[in-house]
Amino acid sequence: MIRIGLRDAKVHFRRFIMSIIAIALGVAFVVGSFCFRAMLNDQVSQMMATNSDADVYIRGDVVKKDHKEGTKVGHADYEDINVDLMDDVRKIDGVKNVSDTHSLSNIVLVGADGNAVTTVGPPTLAVALEKGSWRGATLTDGHWPEADDEIVLHSGAAEQSKLKVGDTTKIVFPDGPRDMKVVGTISTPNSQLGAIIVGLKPSLVTHYRELAGEPIDQTSGFEVYGDLNTPLDAKAQQELADRINAELPKSDHLVAITGDSVRDEETQSTQDQLGFIQPLIMIFAIIALFVGSFIIANTFTMIVRESMRGYALLRSIGASPAQVFLTVIVEAIVLGIVGSVLGVLLGWGMLELIGKGMGQMGMPLTGSPAPSWSDVLVGIIVGIVVTIIGASLPARTAAIAPPIQAMNETVNPEKPVRRRGWIGFVMVVFGCLLWVLAYVLSDGGDKPTPWSAINNWSPEWLLGIGAGLLVIGVIVLGPALVGPAGKVLGWIPDHVFPVTGRLATRNIARAKRRTANTAAALFVGIAIVSCLGVVASSVKTSVHDIVDDGLNADFVLMSASMTNPIPTKALDEIKQNDEVKSLAPITMLLGVSINGGDTMPFASDYSLVESIYPVGNAKVQALKDGEAMVGDLVADENGWKVGDTLKFKAENVVVDEEATAKAQADYQAGIEAQAGKLQAEAQQLAATGDAAGAQSKIEEAHKAIEDAQNVDPAKLVKTKKEVVTKDIRIGAIADDSLFNDEVMINETLADELVPENMRMVNQAYVQAKPGVDLKRLQNDLKKTVKPYYTVGVLNRDEFKSSLSSMVDQVMAILYALLALSIIIAIFGIVNTLALNVSERTKEIGLLRAIGTSRAQIRGMLGIESVIMSVFGTILGIIVGVGAGVVVRAVFSDNGLTKLSIPWDQIVGFLVVSIFVGLLASVFPANRALKKPVLDAVSSE
C-alpha cells in the first residue's frame, strides 16, 4: 500500500506543484519569521560582544531610588559611582585597563560633500576613545585622537561620509559646528547596523557632557579589561571579578560583575524589544498555511476523484479502507516533505535577501539568518501536519466509498450550510455588539450606558474580542453568504454577458464551502490591511488637521536629529531677518519634573499662542500671568484642574565653584609640595656635590609642574546638583490639538527654573510678514541656517508630509505584506477553479459541443473567479474598515482625533481584486480547453 502511495505521488507530481508552492510559502513564512528573529538576535549579540566588550564591569551596589518596585533590577538600575574610585580599581592585580566610556548622541557629522551625514534611523554617536579604551575596535589607519580637534572614524562612518584620513570636516555639537581633522579609522568585527560612530578625545566628550549638565564626577560604571588584546573566557572573568570584589573596600560601594552577565542581560532586553516583529510575520504564515491546507484538500479531492476507480479496484480485491486511506496519506507525506524542505530554503533565502536589501539601504547586517535545527524541524513538521490535515478528508472519502459507488463516480451533493451559517451569524452579531459597545464606551462621554458595570469595561478588550469573533464568524458564515453574494455580485455580469454570466453566477453557489474558503484567504489579508489603512489614514488626517486648522506658521524649523538641538545662534539670525514677523521656539526644559511625574514642560514665546497657533486671550493671559497652560489629556490623566498648584522641580547640575576651587587649590598645593620636596632634595644633592643628581631632581620637579599644567582641567571640576522648585498655578486647560498633551509656561518662568544649558530647542515656528514672497523667504532662511548643517526649514506642506512620513513607511510594509497575501490568494483561486473545472469536465465538454466558443468558456471561468475574489475582498473591506472605525474611536485619545476612510485605497483593492480574479482564471481555463470535447463528453 505504501508502495502504491509512493508511485501515485510520482504520477501525480505535476498536479502537486501548486500544493507544493502553497506549503512552501506557508513554511517559508514560519521559518522566515524564525530566521528573522535569529538574524536580529545574532546581530544584537555580535554587537554586544564588540560594543560592550569589557571583561568585568564595576557598578554601584545601591539600587536607584526611583526604580519601580517589583520590576527586575537591571545593570543600569544602580546609583552612579564616583569617578575618582577608578584609581583604586586600577591598582588591583590583573586589571590592565579601567575606563568609563561615555558617548554623545547629539552630534551630527558633516560629510566630504559638505552635507550632514544622515541615516534612516541608526544614531550618530561620538565615543570617547583613546588607546586601549575599546578593545573591540581596531585602529586600521592613522592614530587615536590626541587633540580636541582630532577624530577617528569607524569604517561605516567613513564609508557614509566619504571622508579619508587627513581630511578636515565639521562636527555639529549642541553649541554649533567645530572643525575637526580625521586622524584615523577604526573597524569592528561586525557591522554597527548603520550607526555613524566617531571617536573623540575623551576630554572633549567630557566637556560636552558637562555643558549638557551631566555630573562628570559621577559615572554609571567602569569597564575593566584583564587583557589588552584578547577577551577573557568566562572563568577568567569570574576570577577577576572575584579578586576586584575582594580587594575593593566595602565603603566604596562598588560591585564587580563579569562582562558575560552584563552582555547576556543587555542582549536579552534588546531582543525582547525586537520580539514584536515575529508575531506580525506569523499572522501571514497562518494565512499561508490555511490557504495551503485547503489547496491541498482541493488537490487531493481532484486526485481522489480521478483515482476512484483505482481505489475501488483495490477495495474490490480486498484492500481495507485503512489501507486505501494510507495510500492517499503516503502521497500527502511525500508532498509535505518536499514542500516543507523547499519552504525552509525559501524562508532562509528570503531573509538572506532582506539582509542584503538592508545593507543597500545603509543598515548592513552581519548577523546570520541561518535557522537553527529546531527551527528547521518546526517548519518541516508544520508543513507535513498541514498537508496531512488537508489530505485527510479526501483520503477518508476515498477509503469509505463503497466500491460500486466509487466505480459509478457519483458526486455527493454538498451538505447544507444553514446550520453553519447560523453559528457564524451569531458570532458575527456578537462581534458587532462588542464593537458597538467599544465604540460607545470610548466615544460616549461620561455615562455611555446606564449600567456602571459595563461602563468600566475596557474598550480595548472589547475591540480585540469582537475582532476575533468577527473574523472567525465571517469565515464560519462564509458558505452561507456565497449564495446571496453570488446573486448580488453576479448581477452585473449576468446582464452584460447573459449566458456566461448566468452560468458563472450559478456555478459559484455549487460548492459553497469551497468558494467561501477560497475567498477567506483574501478576506483575512484585506481585512488586516484595510483596518490599518483606515487607522493610518486617520492618523495622517488628524496630524494634518493640526497644521491645517490652527497653525498659522509659514515655516517650521526642525533639527535633523531629535537629540541635536537647533542652535540659539541660528534662531537669533533668523529673528533678524526683516521679513520674519515672529519666531516661536519650542524649548524643552530638560530635567524638570512636575509633581514628581515624568511630564516634561516646555516654554515658548507668546507669539506662539497669540498669532502662530491662537488659543484665545484667556489662556494667553494665564501664561502672561506666570501660570501654566496644561493640555486636557495631561490634565485628565493626572486629575488636574484649573487653579491647582503644580510643583515644578528642576534638578540642575552646575559647577560647584567652591569645590572646584578647592580641588584646584589642593591639586596645586600637592604639586607645589612635590616640587618643593624635589627641589629640597636637589639642594641637598647639590650640597653633597652630586651636581648630576641635583640636576635630574630639578628636571623632575619641572616636569611635575609641567604635567600639572597639562592635566585635563575637567578632571578638577567638581559639579553639584542644584534643585530649583517653583509652585506654578494652572491657569488654563488647553484642548487645542497642538497643546493637548503638553504643559507650557512662559519664558521668564523657564529662565528662573533652568539655566541655558538645560534647555533644548528642537522645533521652532516662523511666521512671515504679510505679503512676503514665501518661496524666496524659505530660500533665504535655508541660506541662513546652512552653516549650522542640522537645521531644516520646512514649509507647511513639507511639514505635513514630514509628520506623516512614518505612517507612509509603515503602510509601505503593509502593502508588501498585502502583496504576499494576494499571491497566496491567487494560488487558492487558481486551485479551486482547477478543481471546479476538473469536476465539470463533462459539463464543459457539453457546453463546447453545443457551440460555446473558447472565449465564452474563458469568460465564464473568469467571471466565476472574479466573483470569488471580489467576494473575499468586499468581506475584508467591510470587516477591516469597521475595525478601523472602532480602533480610531478607542484610541482617539492617542491622537486619532479625526476619522478618515481612505476610499481611494478601498476602490484600489476592489480593482486589484478584479484583476486578481481574471489572472487566476487563466490557467484553469487553459486546462479546461486543453481537454478535447470528445474526451469530455465520452469520459465515463
Added chain:
Amino acid sequence: MARSANHHSPHASMDGRNTTDPVVARAIDLYKHYGSEDNEVVALNHINVEFMRGQLTAIMGPSGSGKSTLMHCMAGLDVPTSGTVLVEGLEVSSMNQRELTKLRRKEIGFIFQSFNLVPTLTAKENILLPLQIAKRPVDMDWFNKVVDVVGLANRLDHRPSQLSGGQQQRVACARAMMEQPSVIFADEPTGNLDSRSSREVLTFLQQSVREYGQSIVMVTHDPRAASFADRVLVLADGSITNDMDHPTYDEILEVFADHHDETVAEELAVGPNGADGAALAEYAEVQDAARRAARTAGSANAEGEARA
C-alpha cells in the same frame, strides 16, 4: 456542394430545407486508427457513406465496431486519420476550433447518452442555451411547439436534478431541435432509459423527422431503438456490413443472428427469446433488475468489508 452554409436561415429547414442536395452529411474514404504501429486498432476502415436529408438514420454494431467513432468523426468531435467529412458541403475534417464552434452553432445538434444538461440551468434555460450562446434570436412560437411536442410544458422551471432520466433526455431533444440544425447526432440517446421513456424519446425523434424534416443520425446498440429509424447501418470491424431501408425489428435481429455476433447475441440472451415487440419492455425490466442486483451485491459486499 459549394453552397455556403451562411445562406440558409434557421427557418429554411422547416419547409424542407434546401433540398437540391438530398445528402446532408457524407463521409468519403474515412479511415481512423488508434494506437502505435505494432499495436494498431483500425476503428474505421475506409468508409464511404451518405446520410440523407430528412431521415432518421441509425448506426448499429457491437462494441468496438466503430459506430461511435464514425459518429464522432461526422460531428467534428474526433479527427479522422484520413478521409473527408462533409456536413452541408462544409469540410468538417479540416476545420480549426473557431470553425468547429461555428459549425456546432449552426449545423449540428447533439444528444448524448447521459449528462446532456447543464445542472445549474432550468429545463427552459437549457433548451434556449444554444441560441443564447450563439446570440441568435429566440423564435418563441417554435419554442412552444417543441416544448409541446416533447410534453414538458409544465416542467420548464425545473432543474435537471428534479427531472427523471426520460424527462432529461426529452429536454436534450428539445434543445437539439430548438437550434434547427442541419443534422442532429444522437449518441445512444436511450442507453440509460427504461423502455417507456425510450419509446417517448424515440417517438419524438421520429416525429421531428416526419413532421419537421429534421435529419438525425443516431448511434445505438438496441435493435428496438433502431427499428424506429428510416435506415439502419450496421458496422462491424470498422466497415459497413448492412444498409437496411426501413427494417423491422425482426429483420434487424436477423442480421445479428446471421452474423453470429456474440456481443449482441449475449445481450439478447439476457432477455427472453421472444422476438415480438412486446418483449422489449420485459427485456428492459430484466436488464434493470440485473443492474439493481449487481448494485445491491456490491454494496452488501462493501458493508461486509467495512464490518470486517
